Structures are given as structure tokens and as C-alpha cells.
Amino acid sequence: MTNPIAQLIKVTKTYYFGDQPFHALQGVSLSIYPNDFLAIIGPSGSGKSTIMHLTGILDVPSQGRILFKGRDVTKLNDSQLAKIRNQQIGFVFQQFFLLSYLNAIDNVALPLVYAGVPLAKRRQLAIKMLEKVGLKDKIYNRPNQLSGGQQQRVAIARALINKPSLVLADEPTGNLDSVSGRQVLKLFADLHKQGHTIVIVTHDPQVAKITRKQVHLKDGKIIKIN
Amino acid sequence: MDLFDLTITVFQSIRTHKLRTFLTTLGILIGVSSVILLMAIGNGIQNYLVGQFKKLGSDLVFVLPGNLTTASGKISLSSERKIFFAKPLKARYDRILSKSDHVIAASAVGGASAKAKRGSRQYDVEIRGVRAQYFKIRKLDFLFGGPFQKADEQALAKKAILGFNVYKELFGLGADPIKKTILIGAAKFEVVGVADEVGGSMGGPNFDDFVYIPYSTQIKLFPESKVISILIGLDDMDNFDSFKKQASLLLRRQGLTDDDFTILSQKELQSSITDILGILSLALSGIAAISLLVGGIGIMNIMLVSVNERIREIGLRKALGATKKDILIQFLFESSALGLLGGLLGLGLGFLGSLFLNRFIPATIGLQEIGLALGVSFVVGVVFGVAPARKAANLSPIDALRYE
Numbered sequence: 001m002t003n004p005i006a007q008l009i010k011v012t013k014t015y016y017f018g019d020q021p022f023h024a025l026q027g028v029s030l031s032i033y034p035n036d037f038l039a040i041i042g043p044s045g046s047g048k049s050t051i052m053h054l055t056g057i058l059d060v061p062s063q064g065r066i067l068f069k070g071r072d073v074t075k076l077n078d079s080q081l082a083k084i085r086n087q088q089i090g091f092v093f094q095q096f097f098l099l100s101y102l103n104a105i106d107n108v109a110l111p112l113v114y115a116g117v118p119l120a121k122r123r124q125l126a127i128k129m130l131e132k133v134g135l136k137d138k139i140y141n142r143p144n145q146l147s148g149g150q151q152q153r154v155a156i157a158r159a160l161i162n163k164p165s166l167v168l169a170d171e172p173t174g175n176l177d178s179v180s181g182r183q184v185l186k187l188f189a190d191l192h193k194q195g196h197t198i199v200i201v202t203h204d205p206q207v208a209k210i211t212r213k214q215v216h217l218k219d220g221k222i223i224k225i226n
Numbered sequence: 227m228d229l230f231d232l233t234i235t236v237f238q239s240i241r242t243h244k245l246r247t248f249l250t251t252l253g254i255l256i257g258v259s260s261v262i263l264l265m266a267i268g269n270g271i272q273n274y275l276v277g278q279f280k281k282l283g284s285d286l287v288f289v290l291p292g293n294l295t296t297a298s299g300k301i302s303l304s305s306e307r308k309i310f311f312a313k314p315l316k317a318r319y320d321r322i323l324s325k326s327d328h329v330i331a332a333s334a335v336g337g338a339s340a341k342a343k344r345g346s347r348q349y350d351v352e353i354r355g356v357r358a359q360y361f362k363i364r365k366l367d368f369l370f371g372g373p374f375q376k377a378d379e380q381a382l383a384k385k386a387i388l389g390f391n392v393y394k395e396l397f398g399l400g401a402d403p404i405k406k407t408i409l410i411g412a413a414k415f416e417v418v419g420v421a422d423e424v425g426g427s428m429g430g431p432n433f434d435d436f437v438y439i440p441y442s443t444q445i446k447l448f449p450e451s452k453v454i455s456i457l458i459g460l461d462d463m464d465n466f467d468s469f470k471k472q473a474s475l476l477l478r479r480q481g482l483t484d485d486d487f488t489i490l491s492q493k494e495l496q497s498s499i500t501d502i503l504g505i506l507s508l509a510l511s512g513i514a515a516i517s518l519l520v521g522g523i524g525i526m527n528i529m530l531v532s533v534n535e536r537i538r539e540i541g542l543r544k545a546l547g548a549t550k551k552d553i554l555i556q557f558l559f560e561s562s563a564l565g566l567l568g569g570l571l572g573l574g575l576g577f578l579g580s581l582f583l584n585r586f587i588p589a590t591i592g593l594q595e596i597g598l599a600l601g602v603s604f605v606v607g608v609v610f611g612v613a614p615a616r617k618a619a620n621l622s623p624i625d626a627l628r629y630e
Contacts, residue, residue: 058545059624079549086547097542097627101242113231114547158546 004031005165006055011064013050024050026220037192039208040201042217052201056089056168057081086114090159092169096151098143104130105139108157129157149180169200173207185210227552232559250528253521254568258599261514262576265595268507270588272500279496281424285463286492289456291315294488313486315453326472328465332458333360336444338451343409349395351437355444363459371404371419379440386415390423391434413447466491522610529561529614540618541626550619557615565607569600
């Protein structure tokens with residue numbers, strides 16, 4: 001059996017609101033394997049976004065271990081973590097998080113800036129990636145000149161530009177109308193067919209349907225995997 | 227992130243907030259332009275003075291009334307009280323001083339003010355009564371004619387050498403004034419020479435307003451006039467100290483005390499004036515430094531606002547692979563660019579200001595001033611950018627992304 005890309009081992013995450021502890025995750029274990037197409041599904045407050053942040057090593061667990069390709073991420077320093085986020089992980093957010101003062105090409109190319117790729121090469125790769133997500137004629141548009149669905153496709157192109165091992169999408173259709181939402185989900189399904197490993201965090205069972213595997217969360221615990 | 231990407235990023239950010247950027251740089255702009263102007267004026271005046279002293283002739287020594295030496299051993303030209311209580315210098319001291327070693331020539335210089343007239347034209351002039359040997363040590367460029375002679379002095383001749391302004395006002399440019407007569411006070415004088423233009427005055431007497439006449443004539447016609455200095459030419463300035471000792475002895479024998487006179491080399495006189503300028507520009511630079519400080523605080527303030535506005539951008543950049551160092555450098559680069567931009571604009575404004583001021587007083591900007599202005603504004607940008615940049619760099623990516 002192949003090794004997992006990311007592994008959460010008995011992970012607990014506790015937030016404090018004043019003196020009041022809130023256990024967002026309680027002893028969660030989860031492995032993500034190459035070419036997985038996974039939905040993490042649960043109601044608001046179930047801890048699904050926390051799983052995504054921990055898997056994407058944007059945050060550290062209160063207890064337990066997180067392994068990324070076998071390396072314990074809690075033992076890595078800032079620049080090692082930054083390198084993993086840059087090279088191994090692609091993020092897609094509900095609010096797109098595109099930089100308003102950059103056009104589509106430069107938004108998509110942003111991870112390549114931190115990878116040290118020269119400008120001309122960056123633009124070339126970004127244009128190719130925008131073509132792949134169906135935005136060939138919008139490459140010079142700024143975010144405010146794009147529809148919500150188009151913005152999310154720019155964000156997906158940005159997530160894919162460094163050929164990551166893992167794509168993490170947090171409610172990617174949450175801010176989209178149903179038509180755009182369906183297009184974005186179809187794009188994810190196509191990307192999975194091309195061999196990408198994709199994790200979608202959602203509260204919407206309809207979204208979860210397109211994935212191969214669903215992890216159900218409730219009150220910070222995994223209650224069902226199917 | 228390399229320098230090229232940083233430059234693009236900063237440019238994009240500045241382009242997005244043009245007005246805010248301009249207002250932020252205003253403090254630095256005002257600070258730098260005032261520093262530039264002050265330095266330009268200081269330089270200009272210094273160059274001007276050095277030039278003026280060079281025109282006077284070299285190897286000159288001045289004996290001035292009163293003790294101008296301060297407790298610290300420096301020369302202060304502003305101790306008027308000391309001069310007021312000093313015994314006046316007498317014209318004959320020049321002959322006494324000529325007897326000491328190394329002296330080429332010595333001349334008492336008497337001063338008085340009067341109106342000069344020619345026909346309907348008139349002009350307020352400064353009279354300088356001097357000996358014929360004055361012109362051996364004080365090199366005048368003659369536009370017309372030349373100096374008067376010893377015989378003229380002995381004969382109490384009414385001969386005059388006009389400063390450039392006096393000539394221009396009484397005769398008009400181009401006219402030949404030699405052997406023509408003018409009225410100084412009530413007496414008729416024959417013009418024997420015209421000195422070429424020396425240039426504007428720095429508040430003191432203007433050489434171009436001078437009329438040189440024989441000292442003996444001055445005493446007779448203007449009995450109220452005083453000896454304002456005794457000018458001495460030495461063979462070599464290396465002999466100044468030995469001359470000073472001898473001369474002091476000679477003057478004390480005339481009944482003067484050390485509080486009644488000061489013997490100054492041209493260099494000392496020059497540095498006493500530039501010292502005053504130095505203190506003045508130091509004080510003004512202090513004010514400019516405060517302006518730069520305020521400008522720096524303005525940059526820090528705006529950078530903190532900018533960090534707060536862009537918290538989610540910082541979170542995103544971290545999620546996409548930016549290290550703490552990348553973020554730190556990005557914001558430091560931005561604040562130093564703001565400083566540098568303010569410096570450049572200030573330099574431009576200061577330059578325009580100096581062009582304008584040049585119509586009234588000399589002002590020059592050198593490479594040193596440009597380098598200093600840009601360097602200081604860059605450093606202000608970096609120093610005041612550290613706190614905001616650190617704040618940005620230390621944000622946790624998840625807190626930054628979740629920031630509402």
C-alpha cells in the first residue's frame with residue numbers, strides 16, 4: 001500500500017475563549033492517500049475547517065501528531081513549513097482570496113514568486129494553467145472584472161500552479177450560485193481524474209456526493225467514513 | 227522573493243494608494259527639502275565668503291579694535307560691548323607696525339558714510355580712507371584707471387576710487403569716469419579708478435558701495451571718521467605667529483592693553499564667520515531633523531494601517547509559501563520606498579527652492595547633499611518600517627486568513 005500524503009494522528013485542537021476551552025477537534029485520526037478525492041462534511045462548528053487548516057499546516061495541533069509525507073510538521077521551522085505549503089499544498093478558499101491589485105495571471109503566478117521562478121516563466125505557466133481552467137480570454141482581468149465562478153477558477157489555477165501533492169478546498173462553492181458551483185465541482189472532478197489528490201471541506205451533502213470518500217464530522221469527532 | 231519582485235510588489239501597492247502614499251511622504255518631503263535648502267544656503271554663503279576673501283588678496287592680517295577672543299580661545303565678531311569700551315586704534319599705528327619683521331606694507335583703514343553726487347544722480351557710499359600702500363596688499367581689479375599714489379596722500383588730494391555700484395549709479399555702465407568729478411559730502415573729488423564688481427553683500431558692508439580716498443584727505447574732510455582696522459600684508463603667512471608677538475608688543479608700548487585690540491589672520495577671520503554659519507545651520511538642521519522624525523512617524527503610522535488592511539493578504543501569502551522573512555522584507559521594502567520617494571520629491575523641491583533663492587543669496591547643492599538627503603530618507607523609511615514589518619511577519623497564517 002502507498003504511503004499517505006498527510007496523516008493526522010490522535011489530533012486534538014483546543015481554542016480558548018477567555019478561560020473557556022473549546023475543543024474543535026478531539027482525538028481525530030485521518031490519513032489522506034495519493035489520488036484521494038475526499039469530502040470532509042459536517043455542520044458548522046463540527047471542526048471541519050480546523051482539519052483543513054491542520055492538514056494544510058497553517059496551524060498546529062494542541063495534542064497529537066501531524067505527518068506530511070512522513071515528516072512530523074510540529075518539528076519543522078518557519079521556512080521549512082513555508083516550503084511545504086508552497087510546493088506540496090494548493091489552497092482554495094471560500095472567499096477566493098485573490099489580490100485585487102493583480103490581474104489573473106499575476107494572481108495565479110503568486111506561489112511561483114515564492115518558489116523563485118523567474119517572471120517570464122511564471123507568466124507562461126500561469127497562462128497555461130488559466131487555459132486549463134477555461135479562462136483563456138480572461139487572463140488580463142482583475143478580480144473585480146470576473147464573476148464569482150471565474151474568480152474561484154483563478155483561485156483553483158493558483159492552487160495547481162506548483163503541481164502540489166494535495167489540493168485543499170474550503171467550501172469552494174460556498175460563495176457561488178448553483179450554476180457556477182456545479183462548474184467548479186466538475187472542474188474538481190476532472191482534476192481528480194487527471195491524478196490530483198483533492199480534499200473538499202463542505203457542509204453541503206450535494207457537494208460531498210461528487211467525491212469518492214466522505215468523512216463525517218460532528219462536535220470535533222469523526223462519526224462516519226464512507 | 228527577489229529584488230525585482232519586491233520592486234513590482236511595492237510599485238503595485240503604491241499605485242493602488244496614490245494619494246495616501248503622497249500624503250505619507252509629505253513629512254519626509256518637507257524635512258528633506260528644508261535640509262537641502264539649508265545646506266545649499268550654508269554652502270553657498272561659505273563658498274561666497276571664501277571667494278570674497280580670496281578677492282581681498284592673500285597673506286593679509288587685520289588689526290581690529292577690542293578683544294574679540296572668547297574664553298574658549300575662538301574669535302567672535304559679535305562682542306560689540308568689548309569693542310565699545312576698547313581704546314580706539316590710531317592711524318599712525320600702521321607706521322609703527324610696519325617696523326616689525328615680515329611686513330610688506332601696512333595701512334590704516336578709516337571708515338565713514340556719505341552721499342556721493344554727480345549732477346542729479348546720487349548714491350549712499352561707504353568711504354574707506356586708506357594709504358597708497360594699501361593697494362600693494364589689497365588687490366583690486368580695476369575696470370578703469372588705477373590706484374592713487376603716495377604723493378596724492380601727502381598732498382591731501384581729493385582723488386577717489388569708486389566701487390562698482392557707485393560707478394554704475396553715478397555714471398551708468400560704459401561711461402568713462404576717469405578725471406571726471408563727483409561730490410562726496412560737500413567736497414569735489416576726481417575719479418582716478420573704478421574697481422570691478424565684487425558681488426552681492428551678505429549683510430555686511432558691500433565692497434561695491436565703497437569709495438576709496440587717501441586717509442589724510444578723509445581725516446581732513448570727515449573728522450568724525452574712525453580707524454576701523456589696520457590692514458597688514460605679510461611676506462609669508464608662516465610668519466604670522468612671530469609677527470603677532472612683535473606687533474602685540476609694539477601696540478602695548480603705545481599704551482594699549484590686550485583688551486584693546488585683536489590681531490587676526492585672514493584665515494582666522496574667515497573661520498570666525500564660517501563658525502557662526504556652522505552654528506546657525508546646526509540649529510536649523512535640528513529643526514529639519516524633527517521634521518524627518520515626524521515624517522518617519524507618519525510612515526510608521528501608515529505602514530501599521532497598511533498591515534492591518536492587508537492582514538488577509540499576508541495570511542494568503544503565507545499560505546502560498548511566503549516565509550516570515552519574505553513578509554518582513556516586503557513591508558520593510560515598502561516603507562523604505564516611501565522614505566526614498568519622500569526624499570526624491572524633497573530633493574526636487576529643495577533644488578527648485580535653491581534655484582529661486584539664488585536670485586537673492588548664493589545657494590549650491592552638491593553631490594554630498596544629494597547623497598545625504600536620499601540616504602537619510604531611506605534610513606528613516608527602514609527604521610520606522612521595522613515595527614510594522616515585524617508585526618506583519620509575526621502574524622500566524624491562520625489568524626491572518628480568518629481576520630474579519
